[in-house]
Amino acid sequence: MKLVVGLAGASGSIYAARFLKALFSIEGETYITASPASLRIFSEEYETSVKTTEDILLFVEEKWKVxxxxxxxxxxxxxxxxxxxxxxxxxxxxxVIPCSMKTVASMSAGLxxxxxxxAADVTLKERRRLIVVPRETPYNRIHLRNMLALDEAGAILLPASPGFYQMPKTLDDLGDFIAGRILNLLGHSQTLFPKWEG
Structure with a gap:
């Protein structure tokens, strides 16, 4: 599996962190980039001091001993x-995880x-899979129109809206739910949460 991952400056650093943790244990390679806003938000939400994308990767590796x-x-x-x-x-x-509405707007307009x-523009024009994890609530009409435009261009919108049927016990469980859903969309089996058995 060869991926591009972008951290785009919305609240919800836990989703990026748990997805990266999941990737650590999978054979493959990822090209990763993080916006300055995502570095600031990651620092605030994890009460740490990351200054670079490398710092985020090191944080994930050390925090969960992967x-x-x-x-x-x-x-x-x-x-x-x-x-x-x-x-x-x-x-x-x-x-793109998490994805700010500014980035959604830019991607939907081809900026x-x-x-x-x-990289998102290239992914869409080359007809590759683009998974966008927006983290905002509530949505206004501009957000909805921009997300619809991305969907129409071929992107998959996977809102950071974790399920609860897996009976989460921690915030990490909620992050793992989103990470697992992304892995499924990438065609990779996941064991981060149990599938619904009915």
Whole structure:
């Protein structure tokens, strides 16, 4: 599995952290970039002090004592000349987690002012899977129109709305639910929560 992952500056760092934790144990590679806003929010929500995308990866590795099987390649958020800014490079899918409404708006309008937006644009134009995890509530009509435009362009909208039938005991369980749903959409089996048996 070869992915691009963008952290795009919305509340909900737990979703990114638990998804990255899940990726650590899967063979494959991920190109990852994080916006300055996502670094600030991650620091605030986890009461830590991350300054870079590398710091987030180290935080996840140390907090949950995971040994990476997965290979991560960090890319600069402002580098729209990066390798993942071109469709001549190939990846299976891109995940934007969590995704701010600003980034939803930019992606839906085809704006490419940073590497997350450019890589998402490439993912859509190359007809690859784009999974967007918006984290906002309530939605206004502008949000809904922008999300509909992304859906019509081929993206999958997976709102950060965890289920409760798995009887979560911790906040991490809620993050794992979203991570597991993403893994399912990527065609990868998951054991982060039990499937519904009826």
């Amino acid at each position: 040994k990476p099987k997965h290979k991560f390649h960090v890319r600069n958020f402002l580098d729209i000349g990066s390798d993942i800014a071109s469709g001549s490079n190939v990846w299976d899918a891109m995940v 490419t002012e940073n590497l997350i937006e450019r």
